[in-house]
Amino acid sequence: MVDLAFKSLLHDKLKFAITVAGVAFAVMLVFVQVGLFMGLMDNATITIQNISADLWVTSKNTPNIDFSHAFPQAYVERVRTIPGVERADNLIIWFSQLSLPSGAQEGTEIYALEDFSKWNLPWNIQSGDVEQLRRGRYIMMDNSAIKRYGKFEVGEYREINESRFKIIGRTRDARSFTTTPLTFMDYRLVQGLNQQQLTNRTTYILVKVASGADINTVQKEIQRRLPFNDVYTKQQWANKSRSYWIVNTGLGLNMAVTVFLGCLVGIVIVAQTLYSSTMEHLKEFGTVKAIGGSNADIYSILTKQASIAAIAGYVVGAGMAYGLRPAMAKVDLKLMISNELSVMVFVGALVLCLGAAMISFRKVASIDPALVFRT
Amino acid sequence: MNVLETQNVTKVFQEGREQVNVLNGVSLALEAGEIVALEGPSGSGKTTFLSIVGCILTPSSGRVFVDGEEVDSLNPAQLPEIRKKSIGFVFQQYNLFPSLTALENVQYALKIKGKTGPAARKEADKALESVGLTDRKNFLPRDLSGGQKQRVALARALAGAPPLMLADEPTANLDTQLGTQIIELFRESAKRDNRGVLIVTHDPKVRTIADRVLQIRDGRILQ
Ligand SMILES: Nc1ncnc2c1ncn2[C@@H]1O[C@H](COP(=O)(O)OP(=O)(O)OP(=O)(O)O)[C@@H](O)[C@H]1O
Ligand SMILES: [Mg+2]
Numbered sequence: 001m002v003d004l005a006f007k008s009l010l011h012d013k014l015k016f017a018i019t020v021a022g023v024a025f026a027v028m029l030v031f032v033q034v035g036l037f038m039g040l041m042d043n044a045t046i047t048i049q050n051i052s053a054d055l056w057v058t059s060k061n062t063p064n065i066d067f068s069h070a071f072p073q074a075y076v077e078r079v080r081t082i083p084g085v086e087r088a089d090n091l092i093i094w095f096s097q098l099s100l101p102s103g104a105q106e107g108t109e110i111y112a113l114e115d116f117s118k119w120n121l122p123w124n125i126q127s128g129d130v131e132q133l134r135r136g137r138y139i140m141m142d143n144s145a146i147k148r149y150g151k152f153e154v155g156e157y158r159e160i161n162e163s164r165f166k167i168i169g170r171t172r173d174a175r176s177f178t179t180t181p182l183t184f185m186d187y188r189l190v191q192g193l194n195q196q197q198l199t200n201r202t203t204y205i206l207v208k209v210a211s212g213a214d215i216n217t218v219q220k221e222i223q224r225r226l227p228f229n230d231v232y233t234k235q236q237w238a239n240k241s242r243s244y245w246i247v248n249t250g251l252g253l254n255m256a257v258t259v260f261l262g263c264l265v266g267i268v269i270v271a272q273t274l275y276s277s278t279m280e281h282l283k284e285f286g287t288v289k290a291i292g293g294s295n296a297d298i299y300s301i302l303t304k305q306a307s308i309a310a311i312a313g314y315v316v317g318a319g320m321a322y323g324l325r326p327a328m329a330k331v332d333l334k335l336m337i338s339n340e341l342s343v344m345v346f347v348g349a350l351v352l353c354l355g356a357a358m359i360s361f362r363k364v365a366s367i368d369p370a371l372v373f374r375t
Numbered sequence: 376m377n378v379l380e381t382q383n384v385t386k387v388f389q390e391g392r393e394q395v396n397v398l399n400g401v402s403l404a405l406e407a408g409e410i411v412a413l414e415g416p417s418g419s420g421k422t423t424f425l426s427i428v429g430c431i432l433t434p435s436s437g438r439v440f441v442d443g444e445e446v447d448s449l450n451p452a453q454l455p456e457i458r459k460k461s462i463g464f465v466f467q468q469y470n471l472f473p474s475l476t477a478l479e480n481v482q483y484a485l486k487i488k489g490k491t492g493p494a495a496r497k498e499a500d501k502a503l504e505s506v507g508l509t510d511r512k513n514f515l516p517r518d519l520s521g522g523q524k525q526r527v528a529l530a531r532a533l534a535g536a537p538p539l540m541l542a543d544e545p546t547a548n549l550d551t552q553l554g555t556q557i558i559e560l561f562r563e564s565a566k567r568d569n570r571g572v573l574i575v576t577h578d579p580k581v582r583t584i585a586d587r588v589l590q591i592r593d594g595r596i597l598q
Contacts, residue, residue: 001491002482004472011474287470290431291531292459293487369431372470373422373543 004288005304008281016309019273023313023349024320026266030345031321031337033258037251038341039334044177044245045238047111050123051091054215056237057205057222058230063248064241066109066178068093068203071229076205078225084213085222089114090202092190095180098149099159106148108160109180112190119206122184127154128169134186140169145181147332160185161193177245205229263352270309271356274302278360282367289369298364306357310350317349318342376443378461378539378571379405379428384437386423386594397423399594400437407538408569410562412581415591421575422543424591428573429462429541430454442538459488463532465542469524471516477503477527478512481534488535502530506560522553529560533568540564542574546581558584 010016048056048065057079059069070092079088092112097105113119116130128140139160141152149158157164160183174182191198209218215233223231232240246252278285285298318337325335386398397420405411415421426432428439433448440446442461447453458464471480481499485491490498503512506526516524525545532540542561546554558574562584565572574581582588590597 002475002479002486004475004483007474007479008472283470284472287472288487289455290429290458290464290470291484291487292455292462294455297487370426372431372464372466372468373426375468 003304005301006308008284008301009277009305009308012277015273015277019270019309020312020316022269022273023266023309023353024316026262026269026352027314027317027345027349028320028324029262029265030259030348031318031341032324032335033255033262034341034345035321035335035337036328036333037255038336038338040177040251041242041245042334042336043175043179044242046173046175047121047182048234048238048241050120051206052120052208053206054209054234055207055219055222056232056234057207057226058232058237059203060228060230062230064177064244065093065237066176066180066241070197070201070203073200073202075226075229076202079205079207079222082218082221082225084210084218085207086210086213087118087208089118089206090187091119091204091206092187092198093203094190094194094198096161096183096190096193098183099162100149102150107180108145108183109176109178110160110183110185110190110193111174112185112187114187116184122171122174122182124172124174126170126172130169130184132168133184134188137163137165137189138168138186139165140171140184141167142171142174142182144173144175144332145183148179148181163193165189177241263348266313266349267352267356270306270313270353271359274306274309274357275360275363277305278302278363282363283371285364285367286369286371289367290372295365298367299361302357302360302364303354306353307350310353313353314346314349318345376407377404377440378407378442379403379573380440381428382438384424384427384434384439386420386427386432387435397594398427398434401591401594401596402437403589403596405539405571405573407571408565409587410565410572410574410585412585412588413573413575413591414577414581414588417577419591420594421591425541425543425573425575429464430457459535461537461539463534463537463540465525465528465532465540465545467544467547469516469521469528469548471524471527471531473516476513476515477508477519477523477530480516480527481531484531484534490535499530499534502533503527505533505564506530520553521549522556525549525553525557526560529557529564533564536568536570538570540570540572542572542576544576544578545574546576546578551580554578554580 059071062069073090076088076090079085094110096108096110098108099105154167156167209215219231288298328335381401381403383400383402384398385400388395388397401424413421427434430446441457475483478499481502485495503509506529508526511523546557558581561572564570
C-alpha cells in the first residue's frame with residue numbers, strides 16, 4: 001500500500017523533527033506540570049490514604065488534615081458505642097518545634113496514636129518498631145526530614161518543645177503538603193508537650209467500620225451523636241484536604257494556566273508546520289485532484305500526518321517526562337504520572353493535532369486542479 | 376467510437392471588469408486509437424481547451440463527451456469521477472510526487488482509482504515496463520532524469536487503462552532525442568491499447584506520430 005501521507009511527511013526530515021519536537025515539548029510540559037501537581041496532591045493526602053480508617057471525625061470545619069483543631073477526647077467513647085463501629089481511636093496531629101543539634105529550630109508535624117499498629121501508621125517502616133513508641137520518650141522520624149533537619153540516626157536524641165526524645169526508628173514516604181516533616185510519637189506524650197491545648201483533647205477520631213456494616217449509615221449515626229463535629233469517609237476527607245490546597249493556594253489555577261499554555265504552544269507549532277507543509281505541497285494536492293482524488297482523499301492525508309505527528313510527539317514527550325523523574329526525585333519533587341493522565345494527554349495531543357490539521361482543510365478545498373498545468 | 380467529442384465549446388474568463396474570450400466554439404472528435412496533435416501559438420487557448428476536455432475546467436457553453444458520456448458542467452461532483460475513470464494526464468512539469476518512488480507514483484494513481492493490492496502492484500510494474508523503466512522503478516523522482524520522469528508520468532497516466540490520454544506540452548522540457556522517445560511511447564500506447572490521445576504542443580516532432588494535426592488560433596480550430 002502506497003502511503004503518500006507517511007512518505008511525504010518523512011520526506012523533509014528536518015521539518016518532521018521540528019513538528020515532533022513541538023508536540024513533544026507540549027506533551028512534556030503538561031506531563032511535568034500535572035505530574036508535579038499530582039505529586040503534591042498525593043503528599044497532601046498520603047497519610048489519609050494509608051491510615052486504615054474508614055471514617056474520620058474532625059472538629060467542625062477543619063479545612064484539611066494539617067490544620068487540625070482540638071475537641072474533647074471523650075467523644076471517642078460515644079463513637080465506640082455506635083453499632084457497626086469496629087474500632088475507634090483518637091489521633092492527634094499537631095505542629096511543634098524541633099530543635100536541631102545546630103541550635104536552629106524547625107517545625108515538625110506530629111502524628112500521635114495510642115496504638116499505631118492498629119492503623120497502619122506509619123505504613124513504610126525502614127527501621128524500628130512502632131510498638132515501642134509507647135514505652136518511653138521515643139519518636140520515629142521520616143527519611144524525608146533529612147532535607148530539613150540534616151542527617152539523623154536511630155539512637156540519637158532530638159528536642160521537641162524543649163523535651164528530649166530518642167529516635168527509635170525511621171520511616172519512608174510519610175509527608176505532608178506543607179513539606180513539614182512528620183514525627184510519630186505516643187498519644188499521651190504529645191498531650192504533655194502541649195498541655196494548654198491538648199489536655200484531654202484530641203484532633204481526630206479514626207473509625208473502622210465492622211465488615212458487613214454500611215459505612216454511610218455509620219457515618220450518619222456518628223454525625224447524629226456528635227453534632228458539633230464533622231464526619232467524613234476516607235475519600236471525602238482526602239478530597240476535602242486536597243481541594244483546600246488546590247483552591248486556596250491558587251495551585252489549581254496555576255496548573256490550569258500552564259497546561260493551557262502547553263497545549264497552545266503545541267497546537268500553534270503543529271498548525272503552523274502542517275499549514276506551511278500544505279502550502280508547499282499545493283501542487284501535489286492539485287495533482288491528486290487532477291488524477292481523480294477528492295478533497296476527502298487529501299483530508300485523510302492531512303489527518304494521517306497530524307496523527308503521526310501526535311503519536312511520535314507523544315512518545316518522545318512522555319519519554320522525556322519519564323526521563324526527568326529520577327532527576328526530580330533527587331530534588332525532592334515527586335512526579336506522579338498515572339495511567340489516567342497518560343491516556344488523557346495522549347487523547348489531548350491527538351485531538352489538538354487533528355484540530356491543527358483542520359486549519360489546512362479550507363485551503364485544500366479551494367485548490368484549483370488547473371494549477372497542475374501551470375509552470 | 377469517439378472517446379472524446381466537443382461541440383462548440385467556448386470559454387470566457389472574467390478579468391476584472393473585462394471578459395476574455397479564450398475559446399470561441401471549438402468542435403473536435405477523437406476516435407479510440409487515434410492520436411491528435413493540437414498546435415497553436417502561446418495564449419491561443421490550448422491549455423484551457425485541454426483543461427475543459429480533461430474535466431478540470433467547465434466550459435462557458437458547448438457540450439463535451441468523454442468516452443461516450445456527456446460531461447454535465449452543472450454537476451461538479453461528476454468531474455472527479457470522469458477524471459478517475461476515463462482520463463490519464465501527462466503534464467509539462469511531470470508533477471510526480473517527490474516523496475514516492477517511480478513505482479509508488481504509479482501505485483498511488485491506482486490507489487486513487489480504487490485499485491490496491493498485488494493486482495495493482497502488477498499493473499504498476501507493467502506500466503513501468505511499457506515505458507522501459509523497470510530498472511529505475513525504485514528511484515525517487517529527484518534521482519531520475521527529465522526523460523525518465525516524463526516516462527514515469529506517462530506510466531502513471533496509463534495506470535488504470537483510461538480510454539483517453541491528455542498531454543500538455545509533454546516534450547517541452549526534454550531535448551530532441553528524449554522527446555522523440557517519449558512521443559514514440561505515446562504512439563505505442565495509443566495503438567496497442569486503442570487509446571485516444573490528444574497532445575497539445577508547440578513541438579513539430581509530435582506531428583511525426585500524430586494521425587491528425589489541428590491548429591488553434593484565437594480560440595478557434597483552423598480548417
Ligand atoms: N484562469 C484564467 N483567468 C483569466 N485568463 C486566463 C485564465 N487561464 C487562462 N487565461 C488566458 O487565456 C488565454 C489562453 O491561455 P492558455 O493557457 O490556454 O494558452 P496556451 O495556448 O496554453 O498558451 P501556452 O502555449 O503559452 O501554454 C491566455 O491569454 C491566458 O491569459
Ligand atoms: Mg499552455
